[in-house]
Amino acid sequence: MGTTTLDQVLEIEEMPKQAIKIPALRHAKRGGGPAATAAVACAVLDRPAELWSRMGADPESEFLRERLHHHGVGLAGTLFEDGADTVTAVVIVDRKGERFIVGYGHGSLPCSAAHLPLGDVKKAGAILADVSWFEGAAAALDAARAANVASVLDAEGIEPDKLFDLARRSSLPVFSEDGFALMSGGAEPDAASCQALAERLGGTIGVTLGSEGSIWWTDGRLAHVPALRVTVQDTTGAGDVFHGALAAALADRRPLLQAARFASAAASLKCELGNGWDGMPGRDAVEQAMARLG
Numbered sequence: 090m091g092t093t094t095l096d097q098v099l100e101i102e103e104m105p106k107q108a109i110k111i112p113a114l115r116h117a118k119r120g121g122g123p124a125a126t127a128a129v130a131c132a133v134l135d136r137p138a139e140l141w142s143r144m145g146a147d148p149e150s151e152f153l154r155e156r157l158h159h160h161g162v163g164l165a166g167t168l169f170e171d172g173a174d175t176v177t178a179v180v181i182v183d184r185k186g187e188r189f190i191v192g193y194g195h196g197s198l199p200c201s202a203a204h205l206p207l208g209d210v211k212k213a214g215a216i217l218a219d220v221s222w223f224e225g226a227a228a229a230l231d232a233a234r235a236a237n238v239a240s241v242l243d244a245e246g247i248e249p250d251k252l253f254d255l256a257r258r259s260s261l262p263v264f265s266e267d268g269f270a271l272m273s274g275g276a277e278p279d280a281a282s283c284q285a286l287a288e289r290l291g292g293t294i295g296v297t298l299g300s301e302g303s304i305w306w307t308d309g310r311l312a313h314v315p316a317l318r319v320t321v322q323d324t325t326g327a328g329d330v331f332h333g334a335l336a337a338a339l340a341d342r343r344p345l346l347q348a349a350r351f352a353s354a355a356a357s358l359k360c361e362l363g364n365g366w367d368g369m370p371g372r373d374a375v376e377q378a379m380a381r382l383g
Contacts, residue, residue, distance in 0.1 A: 090229045091124030091219030091243070093142040093157075093167070094176040094192060095149040098325070098365070103183045119365035120156045121178060123219035123243055126326045126366065127333030130355065132161040133369035136214070136337040141166035141205055141225065143198040149175035160366055168204045173197045186321035186360060195221065202228040211236040214340025217332055218259070219243040223251055230258035239339045243332045244268040256290055261339075263295040263303075263332060278304060280311040293345065297328060302353055307345055314349040317357035317381055323368075324360050330369065331356035354378040 099113040120129070124142055131138035140162050144150035146169045153175065157164060176194035202225040210216060210232040218226040220243065233240035242259035244252060246267040253272060256262035269278050269286070276282040278296040283306040287294045293307040302315040334355035338348035355375045362368035370378075 090141045090217065090222070090225055092122035092176060092195075092221040093120070093125035093140065093144055093150075093153055094122035094178045094194075095119075095153055096121035096178050096180045096325075096365070098180045098182060100182050101184075103185070104181070104187065104189065117365065118152070120153050121180070121326065121365070122176065123221065123245075123329045123332070124217070125153070125157065125162075126329035127217050127219075127243070127336065128162045129157070129160045129366045130330040130333030130359075130369055131337045134334060134337045134355070134372045134375065136340055137161070137163070138333075139163040139166055139209070141229065143168045143170060143173070143222065143225075145169065145173040145175040145194075145197070146171045147173075147175055149177060156366060160369075166204070166206050166209070168199070170199055173199065180325055182323050182325060186324045186363075188323065188325045190325075198222075200224050205229065207232040210238055213238050214342075215336040216240040217243065217336040218255070219332075220245055220247045220252060220255055223247075223255070226255050227258060230255065234258065234260070239336075241332060241336050241339065243329070244272075246271055253290075256294075261293055261295065261335075261345075262290060263297060263335065265297055265328070266299075269296045280306075283311055295349065297331060299324075303331075303349055305346065305349060312346055314346060314353050315382055316353050317378060319357050319361040321360045322363035325363075326365070327356045327360045330359040334375065350379050350382055351375060354382060 098117045100115040128138040128140040174194040174197045178192040181189040216233040240259045242262040244264040287306040335352035338351040358370035
């Protein structure tokens with residue numbers, strides 16, 4: 090549930106330290122967006138995935154529709170709106186794999202969640218929502234709670250009140266460091282601050298820490314799950330793959346920390362492989378990589 094984008098990816102030698110004109114080493118047109126990338130990750134991990142999203146009825150969405158179908162992602166819950174712009178982004182990636190992203194187009198998309206087939210939620214193994222479309226995320230998370238289906242929130246930085254609202258609707262909010270800071274008054278994610286936020290939300294929480302892996306407040310304690318040490322080609326979409334793989338593992342009925350290890354291995358391999366949606370790691374590779382987490 091959430092955003093699908095058309096990414097124009099430009100690879101450069103290194104991030105500039107001032108406003109200058111530099112040549113790109115390579116260019117690629119790719120699919121992106123948190124929810125769409127997570128759905129592709131699930132499909133490549135052999136978990137059938139449906140994407141509930143919004144796009145314009147435009148050439149950009151035609152490209153994205155073809156790529157999503159190619160990777161086996163269903164689109165029965167995706168709206169293609171006449172007169173709206175599909176979200177587009179320019180992604181600048183340097184040789185170290187770090188990236189800078191500028192996105193455009195959310196404002197023209199309809200807010201209503203009326204087109205969503207919410208009755209299908211009861212058939213799902215898990216629901217994943219990003220925060221970009223509040224009305225859609227709230228509807229899907231409420232439907233998941235009513236159907237007793239696990240629901241993961243990709244809890245990045247938006248308005249604090251809205252972020253807290255979506256987090257309390259989900260069974261497993263997983264915060265970025267920025268999202269956690271918004272919810273905890275700027276506190277670092279340690280045992281005390283994670284416990285405090287988990288108690289406010291009434292359940293388990295996770296916090297992703299990039300190359301340092303992730304931490305989880307669960308069963309009254311703080312647990313750390315490391316990331317794999319890999320040669321990074323591109324970090325774009327790694328967090329989205331993490332959330333998608335986490336949802337896939339929960340749909341497999343894996344215990345939380347085992348699911349987090351599966352997600353960590355998948356995201357780390359994605360950084361190593363690069364190449365957008367075409368660089369998603371498969372299930373066998375992720376299972377083998379889990380053993381390297383120690």
